[in-house]
Amino acid sequence: MTTEDRLRVESIGRAGETRMSGRWLQAIYVVGMTVLLLIGANRLVRSLDLNPMTVAQNKALMFLGPRTADDPVYSPLPDNRRERVSILFTGNSQTYSVMDFSPGESNMITSLSDILNDGLETASSKFPIRYGSEGNLRMSELLIKSADAVVASGHRPDVLICGIVLDGLRWVDARAELTQHAKEPDIRRELDTLVANKAEFPLATRVIESMASTADVESGDEPQALQPGVQPKEVFQAEKKLAKGFSAARAEDWLQMRLDESVPLFGKRRMMYTAFIYYYVTMRNAVFRLDTSTRRPIPQGLYQTNMQLVELTLRFLREHGVHAVLYFAPVRPIEPNPYSPADIERFRHDLPAVCARQGAVCFDYSNLVPEEMWTKYPTYIPGQAGQRDFAHFTGRGHRKVAEQLASDLGPYLNRWLNQKTQQK
Amino acid sequence: MKFQSILYIIFLAVIWTASLCLRRPSARRVTLLVASYVFYLTLGPAFVVVLIASSLFNYGWGAVLRRKPRPLMLWVGVLVNIVLLMSFKHLGMALGFLHLQGSFLASFIAPVGLSFYTFQGMSYLLDVYREAEDTSPNVIEFLLYMAFWPTVLAGPICRVGEMVPQFRRMEDPALEDVSAGTQRLLFGVFMKVVLAELLAHGIEASEGVTTGFDTLSGGWSGIDVWFLAVGFGFQLFFDFAGYSNIAIGSARLFGIKLRENFHDPYLSRTPSEFWTRWHMSLSSWIRDYVFFPLATARREVWWRNLALVFSMLIFGLWHGLTATFALWGLYNGLLLVGHRLLQQARPRRISGDDGGFSILKSGGALLSWGVTFALISLGWILFRANSLSQSLVMLRAVVDPHRYFQPSMRLNFYVLVFAVAAGYFVFVGLRELVRRAQKQPVFARVIVAAAPVLYAALILAILIWSRFATTFVYVQF
Numbered sequence: 001m002t003t004e005d006r007l008r009v010e011s012i013g014r015a016g017e018t019r020m021s022g023r024w025l026q027a028i029y030v031v032g033m034t035v036l037l038l039i040g041a042n043r044l045v046r047s048l049d050l051n052p053m054t055v056a057q058n059k060a061l062m063f064l065g066p067r068t069a070d071d072p073v074y075s076p077l078p079d080n081r082r083e084r085v086s087i088l089f090t091g092n093s094q095t096y097s098v099m100d101f102s103p104g105e106s107n108m109i110t111s112l113s114d115i116l117n118d119g120l121e122t123a124s125s126k127f128p129i130r131y132g133s134e135g136n137l138r139m140s141e142l143l144i145k146s147a148d149a150v151v152a153s154g155h156r157p158d159v160l161i162c163g164i165v166l167d168g169l170r171w172v173d174a175r176a177e178l179t180q181h182a183k184e185p186d187i188r189r190e191l192d193t194l195v196a197n198k199a200e201f202p203l204a205t206r207v208i209e210s211m212a213s214t215a216d217v218e219s220g221d222e223p224q225a226l227q228p229g230v231q232p233k234e235v236f237q238a239e240k241k242l243a244k245g246f247s248a249a250r251a252e253d254w255l256q257m258r259l260d261e262s263v264p265l266f267g268k269r270r271m272m273y274t275a276f277i278y279y280y281v282t283m284r285n286a287v288f289r290l291d292t293s294t295r296r297p298i299p300q301g302l303y304q305t306n307m308q309l310v311e312l313t314l315r316f317l318r319e320h321g322v323h324a325v326l327y328f329a330p331v332r333p334i335e336p337n338p339y340s341p342a343d344i345e346r347f348r349h350d351l352p353a354v355c356a357r358q359g360a361v362c363f364d365y366s367n368l369v370p371e372e373m374w375t376k377y378p379t380y381i382p383g384q385a386g387q388r389d390f391a392h393f394t395g396r397g398h399r400k401v402a403e404q405l406a407s408d409l410g411p412y413l414n415r416w417l418n419q420k421t422q423q424k
Numbered sequence: 425m426k427f428q429s430i431l432y433i434i435f436l437a438v439i440w441t442a443s444l445c446l447r448r449p450s451a452r453r454v455t456l457l458v459a460s461y462v463f464y465l466t467l468g469p470a471f472v473v474v475l476i477a478s479s480l481f482n483y484g485w486g487a488v489l490r491r492k493p494r495p496l497m498l499w500v501g502v503l504v505n506i507v508l509l510m511s512f513k514h515l516g517m518a519l520g521f522l523h524l525q526g527s528f529l530a531s532f533i534a535p536v537g538l539s540f541y542t543f544q545g546m547s548y549l550l551d552v553y554r555e556a557e558d559t560s561p562n563v564i565e566f567l568l569y570m571a572f573w574p575t576v577l578a579g580p581i582c583r584v585g586e587m588v589p590q591f592r593r594m595e596d597p598a599l600e601d602v603s604a605g606t607q608r609l610l611f612g613v614f615m616k617v618v619l620a621e622l623l624a625h626g627i628e629a630s631e632g633v634t635t636g637f638d639t640l641s642g643g644w645s646g647i648d649v650w651f652l653a654v655g656f657g658f659q660l661f662f663d664f665a666g667y668s669n670i671a672i673g674s675a676r677l678f679g680i681k682l683r684e685n686f687h688d689p690y691l692s693r694t695p696s697e698f699w700t701r702w703h704m705s706l707s708s709w710i711r712d713y714v715f716f717p718l719a720t721a722r723r724e725v726w727w728r729n730l731a732l733v734f735s736m737l738i739f740g741l742w743h744g745l746t747a748t749f750a751l752w753g754l755y756n757g758l759l760l761v762g763h764r765l766l767q768q769a770r771p772r773r774i775s776g777d778d779g780g781f782s783i784l785k786s787g788g789a790l791l792s793w794g795v796t797f798a799l800i801s802l803g804w805i806l807f808r809a810n811s812l813s814q815s816l817v818m819l820r821a822v823v824d825p826h827r828y829f830q831p832s833m834r835l836n837f838y839v840l841v842f843a844v845a846a847g848y849f850v851f852v853g854l855r856e857l858v859r860r861a862q863k864q865p866v867f868a869r870v871i872v873a874a875a876p877v878l879y880a881a882l883i884l885a886i887l888i889w890s891r892f893a894t895t896f897v898y899v900q901f
Contacts, residue, residue, distance in 0.1 A: 023599055023600075023603075024599065026872055027599060027603055029872070029876075030872065030875050030876055030879070033876030034875075034876040034879045034880050034883070036876075037876055037877065037880035038880050038883060038884070041880065041884055138629075138630070170834065171629070171630040171834075172630045172635055172639045172640075173625075173629040173630040173634075173635055173639060174629060175628070175629045176629065179629075203639075206638055206639055207639045209638075210634065210635075210638045210639055247466070248425040248431060248466035251431055252425075252426070252429045252430060252431045255430045255431060255434075256430065259430065265884070265887055266887065269887055269888050269890065272884075272887075272888045273888050273889075276888065277627060277628065280627065284835075284836070284839060288835070290835075299640075299643060299830075299831070299832035299833070300643040300832070301640045301643030301644070301832050302640065302643075302832065304643070305639060305640070
């Protein structure tokens with residue numbers, strides 16, 4: 001090798017080394033900066049405080065919580081005794097939230113409890129009522145709630161009331177939190193039984209199957225048994241089998257829990273998702289010029305599935321000795337209205353028919369709350385300023401619904417109480 | 425253990441460190457093998473028994489074939505693999521029929537990744553028989569080839585010839601390997617945890633592809649079916665390509681290069697091109713071991729076309745013995761044959777490229793791409809539908825002008841599918857721009873400077889969505 005060759009080789013070597021150290025520097029910069037940015041995000045997220053229930057709502061809208069620290073309405077269901085008829089009041093945000101709240105007002109659940117029990121419920125009250133509502137309740141979630149109520153041995157309610165809003169029929173699948181709840185072994189057993197008798201309500205059964213698989217997936221179980229085409233029974237069995245001997249999922253859950261507790265970026269993941277949805281919806285509404293009065297049609301497929309879910313739930317409750325009371329929730333009596341007259345008429349016709357088939361009590365309150373008991377969104381909410389609220393009404397509206405319910409339900413409650421006390 | 429879990433990151437870090445500490449390639453191979461079995465063990469102890477049995481059988485039979493390369497011996501080996509695949513995949517059904525669901529045999533139902541590693545085993549036997557395999561792996565190398573954890577669950581389906589030499593080298597991974605591997609991992613997890621999940625379950629429950637297929641149960645309009653088809657196509661792509669990225673990235677961290685599984689399939693301008701870009705490891709397997717041997721058996725064109733359709737039928741049935749998968753395979757086989765016939769029939773003067781369905785060269789590419797995209801997307805209805813009747817109802821809606829534009833899903837679903845699909849094509853365009861810009865040193869520096877923002881954003885998105893994750897469509901096969 002000549003001197004020239006040697007020099008060339010050496011210079012190539014040096015250039016290679018320079019390139020190499022440059023790559024290392026680049027790698028260190030990229031990793032370091034990424035970590036720094038994540039630390040920054042972690043600090044920002046620490047102060048993030050979004051309530052998913054109120055983030056996109058009118059601040060004058062009160063999501064009423066307990067009046068007192070031991071408010072009976074918000075306490076667990078009481079023991080099921082012969083001398084009383086206990087009631088679980090399920091519904092949605094319309095059931096428990098009060099628009100333009102004034103001190104002293106309460107929602108329909110609390111008002112109904114006060115009316116039926118002549119004031120604040122006591123240990124000797126005949127009709128203890130418990131709060132069981134969920135914002136934007138879907139019919140699949142009503143089924144989970146019903147199963148949950150039924151499996152509470154010794155605390156099973158005698159009556160389940162549910163107000164159904166039309167918007168609830170535009171969704172099918174249950175949300176993650178409730179789907180997760182459906183994984184409780186007792187609830188799963190009830191759902192198993194429903195799935196086994198699938199022939200009568202095929203559409204509803206599919207939702208339950210889908211719910212079962214989602215619950216498994218989100219718990220971190222191996223998803224191989226949970227794909228479309230797998231028979232529902234296999235789904236449940238596979239889940240049980242894996243839950244027993246499987247430790248990797250448990251280890252992962254433990255790790256996630258520790259991280260949730262110590263790192264805000266982990267602990268506030270749901271809140272960050274809420275923020276994402278909020279900004280997305282605001283942007284979407286602006287792009288598509290959507291407002292609260294934009295028509296919200298209920299597609300036929302979703303409607304049929306939901307009606308099957310309602311009927312399945314009613315049958316399930318009846319078979320477990322729980323009296324079901326459904327009412328068509330108040331619709332704001334004004335045009336333009338987000339609900340089409342055809343959808344309103346269809347539901348007004350179908351709900352009583354379903355209730356009659358399953359021996360449930362049904363009321364139509366769609367025209368109950370007059371226009372003056374509804375309000376508008378205030379001007380400070382971006383994208384919703386001054387728009388009509390078609391979902392929630394004022395405290396007076398709540399009182400009106402509660403009084404109507406008390407009046408319509410009273411005879412039934414007394415009859416059920418008599419039947420109960422006469423039982424051996 | 426799932427790929428997209430904290431536990432997996434810890435697992436990877438431990439194995440990586442242990443592997444670096446060990447200097448001898450043989451010690452590294454043993455470490456990887458033990459790690460692979462530990463990984464697989466977390467999915468079910470009984471599954472490991474099936475994996476080891478399959479591996480040992482194929483290794484042993486390979487040795488026999490090497491000595492006596494007779495067709496009968498090959499067919500016995502292949503048949504044993506097929507029987508193994510079929511029996512374990514349908515064990516659940518058999519046990520149900522015999523009322524033995526509660527027996528210990530139930531723990532052997534459908535071992536995860538069985539279809540993938542069985543095909544790896546079969547390719548070894550076929551290569552040995554054809555004398556196309558000259559690496560002669562020892563038992564540890566072969567066990568590792570079959571059980572290697574990045575590939576064992578859902579591929580890419582590898583060949584002995586490309587894996588064993590890498591196992592033998594097992595040098596320290598270069599910085600480039602670690603960097604590329606980490607990038608693939610990050611993008612893979614993002615595709616799988618964020619994009620695939622978004623499409624599957626929607627922005628909120630009831631707004632995703634899953635609802636459209638599983639709980640809508642009828643009443644689909646034409647526009648619904650198109651969006652569901654495209655939405656599912658992208659869900660599957662992000663799910664599986666994301667998974668493949670994680671697998672390829674994981675292996676790359678150890679300096680091992682796996683074969684690619686996806687190459688921008690939705691940019692394909694012809695069905696033939698699509699099938700060279702989608703699930704490439706399986707499509708090349710089918711091409712090498714099913715189509716070529718069949719197609720070369722006779723010289724007639726009709727025979728070649730029949731071989732093509734048959735190969736795609738096998739491709740479909742590999743996913744499961746159902747009418748919908750069979751129909752999906754046949755449909756794609758017919759698309760490929762149709763494309764061939766069109767290619768042969770089109771005028772020579774405009775056949776300057778592989779434009780496929782193109783009629784005019786200028787603008788024809790776009791038309792060809794659009795037609796291919798639409799036809800491939802429609803095929804996904806067959807793939808995803810829960811039954812043959814459901815797929816027929818959905819496909820009927822596509823040609824039924826009655827209430828074609830009356831949507832049945834929530835608005836967010838349509839926005840999401842459009843945004844993700846459009847976003848993907850914008851991303852591909854941007855990626856190409858970046859690739860070109862990188863040739864200029866100034867732009868290259870800007871890109872490096874901006875990279876941490878992208879990575880941090882991806883990690884943030886993964887974290888946000890990780891509580892909702894996740895399903896993996898391909899792990900069922």
